Amino acid sequence: MLNKNQELQLTITDLSYEGMGVAHTDEGMTLFVDNALPGEVVTAKILKLKKGFGFAKTVSIETKSPDRVEMSSNKWAQTGIAPLAHLTYAKQLEFKTKQVKTLVEKNKLDIDVLETIASPNELGYRNKAQVPVRQVKRQLEVGFFRKRSHDLVVMEDFLIQDPKIDNTIKGVREILRQYGITGYDERNHRGQVKNIIVRRGYFTGEIMVVLVCLDKKFKHLPEIADEIHQLEEVKSVYLNHNPQKTNVIMGKKNRLLAGNSYITDKIGDQTFMISPQSFFQINSSQTPTLYQKAVEMAELNQDDEVLDTYSGIGTIGLSVAKEVKSVTGVEVVKSAVEDAKNNATLNHITNSEFFLGKSEEYMNHWAEEGKQATVVIADPPRKGVTSEFIQSTAKIAPRKVIYISCNPATLMRDIKEFEEYGYTTKTIQPVDMFPMTQHVECVTVLEKN
Ligand code: SAH
Numbered sequence: 001m002l003n004k005n006q007e008l009q010l011t012i013t014d015l016s017y018e019g020m021g022v023a024h025t026d027e028g029m030t031l032f033v034d035n036a037l038p039g040e041v042v043t044a045k046i047l048k049l050k051k052g053f054g055f056a057k058t059v060s061i062e063t064k065s066p067d068r069v070e071m072s073s074n075k076w077a078q079t080g081i082a083p084l085a086h087l088t089y090a091k092q093l094e095f096k097t098k099q100v101k102t103l104v105e106k107n108k109l110d111i112d113v114l115e116t117i118a119s120p121n122e123l124g125y126r127n128k129a130q131v132p133v134r135q136v137k138r139q140l141e142v143g144f145f146r147k148r149s150h151d152l153v154v155m156e157d158f159l160i161q162d163p164k165i166d167n168t169i170k171g172v173r174e175i176l177r178q179y180g181i182t183g184y185d186e187r188n189h190r191g192q193v194k195n196i197i198v199r200r201g202y203f204t205g206e207i208m209v210v211l212v213c214l215d216k217k218f219k220h221l222p223e224i225a226d227e228i229h230q231l232e233e234v235k236s237v238y239l240n241h242n243p244q245k246t247n248v249i250m251g252k253k254n255r256l257l258a259g260n261s262y263i264t265d266k267i268g269d270q271t272f273m274i275s276p277q278s279f280f281q282i283n284s285s286q287t288p289t290l291y292q293k294a295v296e297m298a299e300l301n302q303d304d305e306v307l308d309t310y311s312g313i314g315t316i317g318l319s320v321a322k323e324v325k326s327v328t329g330v331e332v333v334k335s336a337v338e339d340a341k342n343n344a345t346l347n348h349i350t351n352s353e354f355f356l357g358k359s360e361e362y363m364n365h366w367a368e369e370g371k372q373a374t375v376v377i378a379d380p381p382r383k384g385v386t387s388e389f390i391q392s393t394a395k396i397a398p399r400k401v402i403y404i405s406c407n408p409a410t411l412m413r414d415i416k417e418f419e420e421y422g423y424t425t426k427t428i429q430p431v432d433m434f435p436m437t438q439h440v441e442c443v444t445v446l447e448k449n
Helices: 075-079 089-106 163-178 221-229 287-298 315-323 334-346 359-369 387-396 408-420
Strands: 007-011 021-024 030-034 041-049 053-063 128-136 139-145 152-154 193-200 207-213 234-241 253-259 263-267 270-274 305-309 326-331 352-356 375-378 400-405 427-431 441-448
Touching: 007 021, 007 053, 030 041, 075 139, 075 152, 089 408, 089 427, 128 152, 128 163, 139 163, 163 193, 163 207, 163 221, 221 234, 221 253, 263 287, 270 315, 270 334, 287 315, 287 400, 287 427, 287 441, 305 315, 305 359, 315 326, 315 334, 315 352, 326 334, 326 359, 334 352, 359 387, 375 387, 387 408, 400 408, 408 441
Parallel strands: 030 053, 207 234, 305 326, 305 375, 326 352, 375 400
Antiparallel strands: 007 041, 021 030, 041 053, 128 139, 128 193, 139 152, 193 207, 234 253, 263 270, 400 441, 427 441
């Protein structure tokens, strides 16, 4: 029998899809161990036990893996910001490829999984940060939550965020402290600032700061906004009002406090406006490769009529607009659709349209209407697309479906369903958008048989 808090020696045989070491005990239990790599023998302490499996953390490492990278701080592991940072980058890429291959085999699919394409930047690649703000020992602090908890681990160096963003966060923290602003207290639902969100255009250096606050207004807000606006590179300062007791970071309402209502960044030679609530790919050094791979695999031509579903601010559709006949986008976030329309104008694109709504509903509507499309791009969130989406796509009958996925598990499910409608793929190309984390991005092109 194993008990909580018990320490025991474990031989790590594998890495889970979440990047945890996997060990099997003599009792037939599977333990998932933080900060442990395949081939290592570690002493671990049991944190949680469930039926047949449990969680543990490494206390000491008896036999070290040659693939281990020594970290200068254990905060990144504690918070889960960078769950794979203790593994060499080459092995991280192998891990990601293997994960997709395993899923392909499990689902009995006949698909070639290509090697994961490395990110040009391995650290400091994130162009967006969302950090919690709390009171610690009566002082306003920023950091990140300890894994599986809401305890703040105070931090200044976030490892995978653009270092200029880390600097801005420090600057904002100092200003908030000067004015005696308090960080959020979850237990009593009090305090003023819940989160600081910072976005920085990788190619433009333009910074947007969003203060997520419990109240719409508080004392000294105009002066605070003004001082934040004066920080290096800051072009836009917002207050986001989130009065709810919730884990969702942003509330619905944004108020511009200082500067421009948006920042810009570039993908290739195109410029994109980004407003606070809009999605933008977070690894700017790798985004062009992700899109290029998709376009390459799709072999677009001047006769193509493209539907860009889950279009965000229109980045993919607008990137290919000049090579095709037309681009029609659909996206559920209103400000993102507005950004997409503005981005079309900004980049002199005249053959695109963007609609506000759910992709699955629009696809359904277009299928019934008999809309023509030769290529459908789908870039859904982690939960993938719906059956309704796949059915309507089949009805519209494009020659190709470009599927960009940030969750290989739902990708497999959706590929299987597409197969039922006569769409198949031969290859999946993983692209590393998120070094140091377990996340895998995949591009695949399904063709009509
Ligand atoms: N293609 C864009 C955005 C991808 S992220 C890019 O590469 O930048 C996924 C996008 O889908 C987000 O903008 C999100 O707001 C949007 N979204 C989520 N569910 C949706 C749905 N049901 N219908 C349409 N858009 C949706």
